[in-house]
Amino acid sequence: MDILRFATAGSVDDGKSTLIGRLLFDSKAIFEDQLEAVERTSRDRGTEYTDLSLLTDGLRAEREQGITIDVAYRYFATPKRKFIIADTPGHIQYTRNMVTGASTADLAIILIDARKGVLEQSRRHAFLTTLLRVPHLVLAVNKMDLVDYSEERFEEIREEFTSFASKLNASDLTFIPISALHGDNVVSRSENMPWYEGTSLLHHLEHVHIASDRNLVDVRFPVQYVIRPHKTEFHDYRGYAGQVAGGVLKPGDEVVHLPSGLSTRIASIDTFDGPVDEAFPPMSVTLRLEDDIDISRGDMICRPNNQPAASQEIDAMICWMADGVKLRPRAKLTIKHTTRTARALVKDLHYRLDVNTLHRDETAAELALNEIGRVSLRITQPLFVDEYARNRLTGGFILIDEATNGTVGAGMIL
Structure with missing residues (x-):
């Protein structure tokens, strides 16, 4: 079911x-x-x-x-x-x-x-x-x-x-x-x-x-964890665990690793209940690849001819969730997108949106608790993103206060 x-x-x-x-x-x-x-x-x-x-x-x-x-x-x-x-x-x-x-x-x-x-x-x-x-x-x-x-x-x-x-x-x-x-x-x-x-x-x-409703066209697999068992009988096992964020993956499929751009093929797809013939959203699986590639948490596996945008500057709609702290331009935050974490700088606040009238206040200088607005962010390392309208998993992110480690905002990439 x-x-x-x-x-x-x-x-x-x-x-x-x-x-x-x-x-x-x-x-x-x-x-x-x-x-x-x-x-x-x-x-x-x-x-x-x-x-x-x-x-x-x-x-x-x-x-x-x-x-x-x-x-x-x-x-x-x-x-x-x-x-x-x-x-x-x-x-x-x-x-x-x-x-x-x-x-x-x-x-x-x-x-x-x-x-x-x-x-x-x-x-x-x-x-x-x-x-x-x-x-x-x-x-x-x-x-x-x-x-x-x-x-x-x-x-x-x-x-x-x-x-x-x-x-x-x-x-x-x-x-x-x-x-x-x-x-x-x-x-x-x-x-x-x-x-x-x-x-x-x-x-x-x-x-x-x-x-x-789930994106079964664009293959997106953010790597969450690299599995290397310590037991002697599994010393050759190297798997990449994560949740399928889009598309359908099958053994034998050609895939590319980001950010390196190196191509390989899927050797097998493992789950807790054993190998499977295909994986699709929202399954959590472990991929084994035919070639040894330097892959770590936060990397992305996708199709060679259908890759997400690798961007260090994004525009997004932000719902601000912090009580007592306001979002202003030049603010420095931590951004968590899929399994990748980086630092972000708020470049600009374009407007604040009145969710009751849908009016855009372009004179707004900040976002307070529960307010929504459009912002531009600059990221310290590339994020592999899709538009939120196309893929809610690779198009969404959260913002974290570096001092308190608390979640202060949720964003949708435009």
Whole structure:
């Protein structure tokens, strides 16, 4: 079975945690002691129902405030597919957490309260998911039970969001009316909304096609680790371990090593379970090559006639994540791109982007916490990059504060 990674987003109190709790509960992915603890906490709070949002809101501060602060990851499976869920915060204060949760997602679910309609945070999260090139977007209109399951209200929200989404790069957009509290259209079709002719949310998650979303054209293999066993019987073994970031690799394929430019062929592809005939994203494998080449962590293996750009100067969109420290021109940072780490200098800040109006402020002199802008960077050594729109793995990077070693920014190469 393949794995679908999806993130939930939306404004505060739109029901993200309740929706995930409903998916876990109805798919029987909850242990009895977990359910008993949630039921007990719900009774202690005086609620008349089992508050399924408590399954993901794990921090004490989250439970006290009734909001999600950190990114909560949960796992469940159905007979058709395995799922990894990232429950991201809705509060504007935690936009950086939302970016973190959605950065690796195949699909994003944006919840909208049927009573409130499309809010500023709804637009913000829709823009961020498209900026992060999440291939599939589901707009789940929640709390339909509080508007008497009104088809007219659902259509109003659909039209308003469709109009906004036309300004974005949303390639696949699906609308589903649900009630996470009562389970309408979450796992099974709801009898309360006979006018809705689409599938339930879980059915959509099980059948959405994601294999073609991964770049299977450009071979990209960043080397993470060189394997040289010390045992005598394996003294001739030299393998290069890493995760396939693009393309399909097979034994016998001609490849080139960057930065040396030397060509060789793949002798074999090894995994924990033994040799395989081919490797593709997102498999983690070990390549053995026919020739001995000086290869180390941070190098790239690709096709001779299809190589990434080797660049020491890049333009990128940056989401600034540091609290108390601002991004300004001439700032010196550490950049981590795939498995390569180097030092970077911020040459220029071109503009700051207002994610609510999409206005570009070209007079901006800095980026503060949760702000997004376009910058130019100069790197101390070449990075082997693709545009983020073409490959999210070789087109993305993080920025690290040299003093604290903390992650302060995430970037998408243009």
